[in-house]
Amino acid sequence: MSSDTATMPAMAKSERTSLALNRTPMWRQRKKLANYLALLPYIAFALFPFYIMVITSLKSNQEINNLSKSPFWATGITTDHYVYLAQNTGFFDHWLLNTVIVATVSTVISVSVGTLGAYALARLRFRGVEMFGVAVFITYLVPQSLLFIPLINVVNAVDSVVPIRDTYWSLILTYPTFLIPFVMWLLMGYFRTIPVEVEECAYLDGCSRLSALFRVVLPMAMPGIICAVLFSYTLSWNEFLYSLVFIQDQAAKTLSVGVFTELIRGDIYYWGSLMAACFTGAIPIVVLYSFFMDYYVSGLTSGAIK
Amino acid sequence: MAKSTKNSLDNILGEPKSRRKFISETAAVTGGIASILATGIPPAFAQERELKLLTWSHFVPKSDEELERQLKEFGKQAGIKVRVDRVAHLQLPAVLAGEVQGQKGHDLISLRNANSYLYSEHLETMDDLYEKIAKRGGGWTTDTVGKGQEGRQTALPWYFISFPLVARTDLIAEVGEDLPDTWEDVRRIAGKLKKKGHPLGIQLAHSNDSNNVTRGILWSHGGKLVEADSKTVAVNSKESIEAFKFVRALYKEGMEKEVLAWDDRNNNVCLVSGKCSMTFNPVSAYRSAVRDKALIPGTDRPLHQVINHVLPPRGPGGRHMAASFQAIGVWKFSENAQLAKEFLDFHFTKENIDKHLTASQGYNQPVLASFAMHPIYASSPKYYFAPYIGWYTHAAGYPGVPTAATQTVEDQFLLPDAMAACATDRATPEEAVAKLEAQLTRIYKRHA
Amino acid sequence: MVAVTNIGRAEARPPLSVRSRLRRSVGPDIDGYGFILPSAIIMVSLVVYPFGLAVWYSLSDAFIGQPASFIGLDNFIYILTVDDIFPKVLRNTLLFAVISVACKVFFGLICALLLQRITTFKRFFRGAMLIPFVAPTALTTLGWWLILDPTYSHINWILKHVWPFSEMGLGPYQFLADPTLALSSVIFVNFWRGLPFFVITILAGLVSIPDHLYEAAEIDGASTWDKFWKITLPLLRPVLAVVILFSTIFTLADFNIVFVLTRGGPMNETHLFATYSYTYGILNHDIGLGAAVSLFLFPILAFTVIFLLRLIRRDTAYEL
Structure with missing residues (x-):
C-alpha cells in the first residue's frame, strides 16, 4: 500500500514539504512534534466513542450495569455479545x-445515471439545461423526512406491478433520490x-459523443467519480x-434497522450486542475508505470547488 | 478561477503513470462488485398467499417466537404461508402510518393505546369476535381498549403491560418502613432513602413510562385530563393542582435531576445498578436483574432477591395507574381479512393465550377475566400483584376512551413536560396546569 | 449550485475550436436530452412528485389515510400563532445549526492545517479522523447515548474518578436532563459526526493551494500569520463556502441524533424541525402540520444558499 500512496497526487506535495522540513533547524523539528501533540486531542475525540463501543461489547452484562466499576476497562473479556449477534440475529x-x-447497487445506478446527467449539464448546451441545473439543486434541499410519506405512494404504485415491498429492491429504487x-x-x-x-481532439479522431465520454473524459474524471462512489x-x-x-421482513432488513429491531426490546437494551453491532457494522466502510482515502481527498477538492 | 483549476488539477492528477495504474485498480474493484451482484441477488419475488402479522419487538424474544409458532400452526391447518414481522416499539408508529398511507402491508397488526381509534376507518370491525371471545373468557377486564370511532370495536384488546411499584425491600426495611401503600408513603420513604443515596426514579421526560406514571399520579389525586365524553378538557381543577404540587415535592425530596432525561430503560438501569430504591416499571426491570445476574453493590447477593412489586399507590382520588394496552386488529385493505379473523379466534383460546403469557414470562397480562389468574402469577411472590393490578389500570384517555387527541397529547409528552416544568420551578403548579389546559384545548379543538 | 453560477457565466467562455463553433451555430446539443433523461425520470418521479405532494399536504388538512381538502395557509398560521412549542423548535434548530457549523469550521480548519503538516503516520491520522463520518449514524449515536446517559454517564465517571478532575469537584452533570446541557450535547454529537467532513474537505483545499504562492510570500518576508490570512484563508474561501453550505443542509435536516438521544426532551428544549415534523406527521398523523413544519426549512436553506453563493462569486477576484 505504501508504495501506492507515495505516488498519489495528494501525497506528492506533502512529500516535498517533508523534505523541506528535514533540512530545517532543530526548532522546526520541535514544531513538528508539537503538530502531532496538537492532533492527539482530535484523534482521541474522534475515536473515543468507538473505544467505548469496543470495550462495552466485550464486557459481561453484569459489568455493564455495575456503575461503580470503570466504564473504560473490562475486567473479564467475553465474546458472548458477538456470539449472540451471530446466533440469535440475522446480522x-x-x-x-x-x-x-443495497449500497452497491444504488451507488452503481446513481453514479452512472448521475455521471451522464452531470456531463450534459457541465458541457452540453441545449434548451432547458439551466432550469434542470437549478432543479437538481433544489431537490437537494428537500428534507428526507418530508419526502418519505409521499414516496410510499410511489413505491406502492411500483409494487402493484412488480412486488418490491419487503425486498431490498424498494431501497434500491428510493435511495437514488438523495x-x-x-x-x-x-x-x-x-x-x-x-x-x-x-474532447475536441477525440471528436476529430472520429469518436462519437458517448465514446468520447467513456474513453477520454471518464478516465480523467476518475478521482471525482471515486469520490462520488464513496x-x-x-x-x-x-x-x-x-x-x-419499506422493509419489515426480518431476512430483508438492512443493518441499522435490523439492529434496532432485534437488540432493543421494549425498555431492555442489549448494550453489549448493540455496541458489537455498531463496531462490526462500521468496519467494512472504514476499510473501504482506507483504500480510497486519497482519491476521496483529491476528488472532493476539484469537484467541490470549481 | 479557471487558471487555478488547472494548477490544482496538475497537483491532483499527478503523474500519468500513477493515473493509469489507478484506473486499472478501479477496474478490478468494479469487476469484483459485479461478480458479487451476479451471485448476491436472489429473485426475491414470492407471490403465494401469505398471512402476515406485524408486532413490536417484545421484551422477551420467546413471546414473539410463541406467536410465530401459533401462526404457523394455524397456517398449516389453513394451508397458507405465514410470517411474523417485528419492529422496535418506538418505530412501530412510523411503519403503521406508512401502511395506512399506502393501503398496503400486513394483515394483522399490533396496535397501541389509541391506534384503533386513529385508524378506525382502515380497520375491520371486530364486534362479533369481541362478543364471542368475551363469552369464552368470562368478559373483558377493560372496556376502553380497541375502540374505534362511532363506538365500533376495531381491534381486540390483546394484553397489557402493567406498571406496579418496583421496590428494593432491603433498603426500605433499613429505614424502618414497610412497602408503601399510598403516595404519601412513597414520598416519605423516598425522602429518607434519597439521603442515603438511593433515590426514587420516576421519569419526568419524553418517554412512554413517564406518560403512564404521571397519569397515574394525576388520576390518583382525583385529577383528569378530559371528561368521560373524551372531548371536554378538564385538567384545570383543584385536584390537578394538588397532583402537580405533590410531584414537585416528590421530585425535590425523593428524586434526582437525571429523571428529566430518562428514557424507558433508565429506571431499569438505575434499579439494577443498585442505585434506585423504587421505580414504576413493568416486570422487565426485575427480569433484567435476573438476566444480568446483577448483585447488590458491595455484596455477592443477587439483587433480584430483594426486588419486589406492589400495587400502584393510593392517593386521595383512589388507586389508579395507566399502562400500555396492546390491541390486535386487521386492516381493511388486507386480502386475507377473513383468515386473519379466524386466526384471532384461534389465538384467543385459553390454551393459546396461556402459552403466549407463559412464553412472555408474565409480561403479557391477560385482559380476559377468567384468564387473569394464571399459574405463572402464583409461581413467585414477585408476581402476586399481577392478577389484581388490572382493576386499577386504565388506558390513557381515562375516564374517556383513547382518541386521536389522546395520542397527540401522549406523543408530545405534554403531561410529563408540564409536571417537569412545575417540579423544576420553571412554573408554579397553577401556571403549569393552566398552560397544559391551553395546550390540550388547542389539540382537542384540532381533532374535534 | 455550482452549476448555477457557472451556467450564468457560460457566455463568457473563451472561443472554442472551429468545429465546435460550427456545431453551436448549426444547433444546440440535442443529444444532451438523452444524457439527462435517466436522471430526469428518476428525479421527477421520486423527488419532484413527492415534493409537490408534500407542498400540497402543507396546504391541506391531510391526515394519514384520509382524503384531504385544501385549507390554504391554515397550517402555517396554526404553527406560527397557536402552537406554543414551535417557537422553541425554531430557536433550537437555528442554534443547533449555527453553533454546530461554526464549531466545525473553526476546529475543522485547525485540524486540517495540523494534518497537512504531518508526514509520518499520515494515513493513520487521516483515516482515524474520518471514521465518525462514515460509521452508521443511527448506531454511533447509540454509542454516544451510552456515554452521555444520565445513569451510566461515562463523562461523569471521569470527572469523579480521574485525576485531575477528581480534585476539582466538578459534576455530576446531567448532560441530557439540563435544558442547556441537553442542547449542547446534541450539538456536540452533531459536531463530532460532521467534523471529519470539514477536516478532509478543507485538507483537500489546502493541498491544492500552489506552493509557489507561499514561497513568494516568504521571499517578501511574510510571517506565518500573514501567510494564513493573506493566502490560505482567501484561497480556501470557496471550499469553506461549499462545505458550510453542504453541512448546513445536513445539519438543519438532522433527525437521528435528537431522535435517539433526547426525543426532543427535556421539555422540548432539543426538538428540531425534523423531529417535530416527525411527531406531527407520523406520530400524530397530522401530515398537513408535519409538512408545514418541514417546509419552514426551505426559506432558511434558501437564504443560506444565496448568502454562500455570493461568497463564492466574490472569490473570482482571487484569480491566480
Missing part, C-alpha cells in the same frame, strides 16, 4: 449482505475542470428511515 446471515447489496442530486452536483464541478480541448456508498450504508418503512 451476519442477512443484514450485512443486504446492506452491501444520491443522484449529490452525484450530479459533485461531478458537474469535476467535469468542468477537464479541458474541453481533450459518498453514495456511505449515505446508503447509513440510511435509516426508508429502510424502516
Whole structure:
C-alpha cells in the first residue's frame, strides 16, 4: 500500500514539504512534534466513542450495569455479545449482505445515471439545461423526512406491478433520490475542470459523443467519480428511515434497522450486542475508505470547488 | 478561477503513470462488485398467499417466537404461508402510518393505546369476535381498549403491560418502613432513602413510562385530563393542582435531576445498578436483574432477591395507574381479512393465550377475566400483584376512551413536560396546569 | 449550485475550436436530452412528485389515510400563532445549526492545517479522523447515548474518578436532563459526526493551494500569520463556502441524533424541525402540520444558499 500512496497526487506535495522540513533547524523539528501533540486531542475525540463501543461489547452484562466499576476497562473479556449477534440475529446471515447489496447497487445506478446527467449539464448546451441545473439543486434541499410519506405512494404504485415491498429492491429504487442530486452536483464541478480541448481532439479522431465520454473524459474524471462512489456508498450504508418503512421482513432488513429491531426490546437494551453491532457494522466502510482515502481527498477538492 | 483549476488539477492528477495504474485498480474493484451482484441477488419475488402479522419487538424474544409458532400452526391447518414481522416499539408508529398511507402491508397488526381509534376507518370491525371471545373468557377486564370511532370495536384488546411499584425491600426495611401503600408513603420513604443515596426514579421526560406514571399520579389525586365524553378538557381543577404540587415535592425530596432525561430503560438501569430504591416499571426491570445476574453493590447477593412489586399507590382520588394496552386488529385493505379473523379466534383460546403469557414470562397480562389468574402469577411472590393490578389500570384517555387527541397529547409528552416544568420551578403548579389546559384545548379543538 | 453560477457565466467562455463553433451555430446539443433523461425520470418521479405532494399536504388538512381538502395557509398560521412549542423548535434548530457549523469550521480548519503538516503516520491520522463520518449514524449515536446517559454517564465517571478532575469537584452533570446541557450535547454529537467532513474537505483545499504562492510570500518576508490570512484563508474561501453550505443542509435536516438521544426532551428544549415534523406527521398523523413544519426549512436553506453563493462569486477576484 505504501508504495501506492507515495505516488498519489495528494501525497506528492506533502512529500516535498517533508523534505523541506528535514533540512530545517532543530526548532522546526520541535514544531513538528508539537503538530502531532496538537492532533492527539482530535484523534482521541474522534475515536473515543468507538473505544467505548469496543470495550462495552466485550464486557459481561453484569459489568455493564455495575456503575461503580470503570466504564473504560473490562475486567473479564467475553465474546458472548458477538456470539449472540451471530446466533440469535440475522446480522451476519442477512443484514450485512443486504446492506452491501443495497449500497452497491444504488451507488452503481446513481453514479452512472448521475455521471451522464452531470456531463450534459457541465458541457452540453441545449434548451432547458439551466432550469434542470437549478432543479437538481433544489431537490437537494428537500428534507428526507418530508419526502418519505409521499414516496410510499410511489413505491406502492411500483409494487402493484412488480412486488418490491419487503425486498431490498424498494431501497434500491428510493435511495437514488438523495444520491443522484449529490452525484450530479459533485461531478458537474469535476467535469468542468477537464479541458474541453481533450474532447475536441477525440471528436476529430472520429469518436462519437458517448465514446468520447467513456474513453477520454471518464478516465480523467476518475478521482471525482471515486469520490462520488464513496459518498453514495456511505449515505446508503447509513440510511435509516426508508429502510424502516419499506422493509419489515426480518431476512430483508438492512443493518441499522435490523439492529434496532432485534437488540432493543421494549425498555431492555442489549448494550453489549448493540455496541458489537455498531463496531462490526462500521468496519467494512472504514476499510473501504482506507483504500480510497486519497482519491476521496483529491476528488472532493476539484469537484467541490470549481 | 479557471487558471487555478488547472494548477490544482496538475497537483491532483499527478503523474500519468500513477493515473493509469489507478484506473486499472478501479477496474478490478468494479469487476469484483459485479461478480458479487451476479451471485448476491436472489429473485426475491414470492407471490403465494401469505398471512402476515406485524408486532413490536417484545421484551422477551420467546413471546414473539410463541406467536410465530401459533401462526404457523394455524397456517398449516389453513394451508397458507405465514410470517411474523417485528419492529422496535418506538418505530412501530412510523411503519403503521406508512401502511395506512399506502393501503398496503400486513394483515394483522399490533396496535397501541389509541391506534384503533386513529385508524378506525382502515380497520375491520371486530364486534362479533369481541362478543364471542368475551363469552369464552368470562368478559373483558377493560372496556376502553380497541375502540374505534362511532363506538365500533376495531381491534381486540390483546394484553397489557402493567406498571406496579418496583421496590428494593432491603433498603426500605433499613429505614424502618414497610412497602408503601399510598403516595404519601412513597414520598416519605423516598425522602429518607434519597439521603442515603438511593433515590426514587420516576421519569419526568419524553418517554412512554413517564406518560403512564404521571397519569397515574394525576388520576390518583382525583385529577383528569378530559371528561368521560373524551372531548371536554378538564385538567384545570383543584385536584390537578394538588397532583402537580405533590410531584414537585416528590421530585425535590425523593428524586434526582437525571429523571428529566430518562428514557424507558433508565429506571431499569438505575434499579439494577443498585442505585434506585423504587421505580414504576413493568416486570422487565426485575427480569433484567435476573438476566444480568446483577448483585447488590458491595455484596455477592443477587439483587433480584430483594426486588419486589406492589400495587400502584393510593392517593386521595383512589388507586389508579395507566399502562400500555396492546390491541390486535386487521386492516381493511388486507386480502386475507377473513383468515386473519379466524386466526384471532384461534389465538384467543385459553390454551393459546396461556402459552403466549407463559412464553412472555408474565409480561403479557391477560385482559380476559377468567384468564387473569394464571399459574405463572402464583409461581413467585414477585408476581402476586399481577392478577389484581388490572382493576386499577386504565388506558390513557381515562375516564374517556383513547382518541386521536389522546395520542397527540401522549406523543408530545405534554403531561410529563408540564409536571417537569412545575417540579423544576420553571412554573408554579397553577401556571403549569393552566398552560397544559391551553395546550390540550388547542389539540382537542384540532381533532374535534 | 455550482452549476448555477457557472451556467450564468457560460457566455463568457473563451472561443472554442472551429468545429465546435460550427456545431453551436448549426444547433444546440440535442443529444444532451438523452444524457439527462435517466436522471430526469428518476428525479421527477421520486423527488419532484413527492415534493409537490408534500407542498400540497402543507396546504391541506391531510391526515394519514384520509382524503384531504385544501385549507390554504391554515397550517402555517396554526404553527406560527397557536402552537406554543414551535417557537422553541425554531430557536433550537437555528442554534443547533449555527453553533454546530461554526464549531466545525473553526476546529475543522485547525485540524486540517495540523494534518497537512504531518508526514509520518499520515494515513493513520487521516483515516482515524474520518471514521465518525462514515460509521452508521443511527448506531454511533447509540454509542454516544451510552456515554452521555444520565445513569451510566461515562463523562461523569471521569470527572469523579480521574485525576485531575477528581480534585476539582466538578459534576455530576446531567448532560441530557439540563435544558442547556441537553442542547449542547446534541450539538456536540452533531459536531463530532460532521467534523471529519470539514477536516478532509478543507485538507483537500489546502493541498491544492500552489506552493509557489507561499514561497513568494516568504521571499517578501511574510510571517506565518500573514501567510494564513493573506493566502490560505482567501484561497480556501470557496471550499469553506461549499462545505458550510453542504453541512448546513445536513445539519438543519438532522433527525437521528435528537431522535435517539433526547426525543426532543427535556421539555422540548432539543426538538428540531425534523423531529417535530416527525411527531406531527407520523406520530400524530397530522401530515398537513408535519409538512408545514418541514417546509419552514426551505426559506432558511434558501437564504443560506444565496448568502454562500455570493461568497463564492466574490472569490473570482482571487484569480491566480
